[in-house]
Amino acid sequence: MRITEKAMDIGEPSRAETIRSETDAFADSRTSMPPNLRHIRLLIACADKGSLTAAAASLGVTQPAASQALKRLESQFGTVLIERDGMRLTAAGDIVVRRSRRLCDFIRRACGQGLKSELPRIEARLTWSHLRAVSTFAENGSFSAAARMLGQSEPAVQGAARQAEAIMGMPLFDGAGRAISLNSRGLWAARWFGLALAEFGNGMDEIAEARGEYAGRVSIGTLPLTRTFLVPDVVATLARRHPQARFEVTEGSYEALLADLERGRIDILVGAMRADLPSKTLQQERLFDFELRVVGRADHPLVTNDGITTSDLAKFPWIVARRGTPSRETFRTMAASFQSPALESVETGSLNVIRGILLKSDHLALLSLHQIRYEMEAGFLAVLDHELPHSRRSVGATLRRHWLPTALQSEFLDVLREISRDLS
Structure with a gap:
C-alpha cells in the first residue's frame, strides 16, 4: 500500500513526497502508522x-x-489512554506516557545542550521520517543503503536527513556524493534518534504484554564465544514459552555490535567481557567464566600425545581470533613461548569457518569446551593435552545503563542468567 503523508491536525509540517506505508519501517509496532510526535x-x-x-x-x-488528536492517538495504540472523567491515565496510558517521556528525552539529547x-x-518540527533517515544512514553507511532498508527512494531519505539538519540548525554530514558521512554531531544525533525509535517499538510491545500478548521482539548481538551454545539455548527456551515472540540474533565484530547497542539496534550484547568499556552509557554483567583449550580434529597427529609442549604446538598452523579479542590475547601470550614464530595461518571469528578448517587440516585453534560440545560428542574434534595458564575469561551481557526492558526482554535476561549459572 502507498500513502501520501499529510499535515497533522496540530501542526506537523506537510511533505509532498509520496512514500511507502509506515508499516514497513515500523513493523515492530504492529500499527498502520506511527503516532504524530506532537500527539505524543x-x-x-x-x-x-x-x-x-x-x-x-x-x-x-x-x-x-x-x-x-487524542482520539487518533488512542486509535493508533488500539486502546484507551485517558479516562475522560477526571482525565486519569489508564494502565495503557501509564505505559505510553512513561515510554513517551523517555522517547522525547532521547530526541532532546540528540539536539545537544548547545x-x-x-x-x-x-x-515541534522533527518527525519520525527525520529520525529514521538519520539513524538508518548511521546504521547502513549511505543514503542508497538506507533507502533500501526503509523501502523508500534515495532522494526521499536524503531529503528527510537534510530537513533534519535544517530544523536542528547544524550540519550532521560531511562530504558529498558517495563520500558523504556523518560528522561527530551527526553520529551523536543518530545514536539518540535510534534509541527514540526503539523506545516507541518497546512501548507498543509493552501494551501488548499488558493484554497478555507476548509477540514483541528481543534483539541480541552475539560474539563468537556464545553463538553456538548460550544464546541459542536461551532463544529456544523462550520461543517454546512464547511462540509469537520474535528473536533477532545479530553477529558481528565487537565494535560494530557495541555501536548497534548504543543506537538501540540491539537490546543486549552477549559474549566475552572486556576489561574496559569505551562508553559510560554501557554496563557489563558477568554471567560465567570459561577456559580456552587447544583444539584439533579427532585424528590430529597430536591427539594421542601426552604432555604436549609449546615446541609441539609451534610445528602446526593456527586459526586465530580477530585482533583485540580476549582469545587473540590468550593466543599471543601462548605463542610468545614458542621457539619459532607461530604459524598464524587463518584469522577469523566465524566458528563455522574454524570448524570447517579444523576438520580438513592439521590446523589448531583455541576454543572453549562450550563452543565445540556438539563436535566433541559426535567425535569430530578433540581437546589436546596442553594446559593454558591464565586463559580463564568471563562471558557477560553488555547493556545500556538507561535501558528499560519490556517483560519479554526482562525474561530473556532472567533465562540467560539461569542457563549461565549451570555453565559456571
Whole structure:
C-alpha cells in the first residue's frame, strides 16, 4: 500500500513526497502508522496538567483539535489512554506516557545542550521520517543503503536527513556524493534518534504484554564465544514459552555490535567481557567464566600425545581470533613461548569457518569446551593435552545503563542468567 503523508491536525509540517506505508519501517509496532510526535507530546502534557484544555493551551492548539488528536492517538495504540472523567491515565496510558517521556528525552539529547533554547521549536518540527533517515544512514553507511532498508527512494531519505539538519540548525554530514558521512554531531544525533525509535517499538510491545500478548521482539548481538551454545539455548527456551515472540540474533565484530547497542539496534550484547568499556552509557554483567583449550580434529597427529609442549604446538598452523579479542590475547601470550614464530595461518571469528578448517587440516585453534560440545560428542574434534595458564575469561551481557526492558526482554535476561549459572 502507498500513502501520501499529510499535515497533522496540530501542526506537523506537510511533505509532498509520496512514500511507502509506515508499516514497513515500523513493523515492530504492529500499527498502520506511527503516532504524530506532537500527539505524543500532547498526551504527556495531559498527564502533567490533568486537563486537556490546559494541555492544548501549552502546545498552542485549540481544545477541539487536541481532543481529535487524542482520539487518533488512542486509535493508533488500539486502546484507551485517558479516562475522560477526571482525565486519569489508564494502565495503557501509564505505559505510553512513561515510554513517551523517555522517547522525547532521547530526541532532546540528540539536539545537544548547545541548542537548549531552540528545543521547543526543534521538537515541534522533527518527525519520525527525520529520525529514521538519520539513524538508518548511521546504521547502513549511505543514503542508497538506507533507502533500501526503509523501502523508500534515495532522494526521499536524503531529503528527510537534510530537513533534519535544517530544523536542528547544524550540519550532521560531511562530504558529498558517495563520500558523504556523518560528522561527530551527526553520529551523536543518530545514536539518540535510534534509541527514540526503539523506545516507541518497546512501548507498543509493552501494551501488548499488558493484554497478555507476548509477540514483541528481543534483539541480541552475539560474539563468537556464545553463538553456538548460550544464546541459542536461551532463544529456544523462550520461543517454546512464547511462540509469537520474535528473536533477532545479530553477529558481528565487537565494535560494530557495541555501536548497534548504543543506537538501540540491539537490546543486549552477549559474549566475552572486556576489561574496559569505551562508553559510560554501557554496563557489563558477568554471567560465567570459561577456559580456552587447544583444539584439533579427532585424528590430529597430536591427539594421542601426552604432555604436549609449546615446541609441539609451534610445528602446526593456527586459526586465530580477530585482533583485540580476549582469545587473540590468550593466543599471543601462548605463542610468545614458542621457539619459532607461530604459524598464524587463518584469522577469523566465524566458528563455522574454524570448524570447517579444523576438520580438513592439521590446523589448531583455541576454543572453549562450550563452543565445540556438539563436535566433541559426535567425535569430530578433540581437546589436546596442553594446559593454558591464565586463559580463564568471563562471558557477560553488555547493556545500556538507561535501558528499560519490556517483560519479554526482562525474561530473556532472567533465562540467560539461569542457563549461565549451570555453565559456571
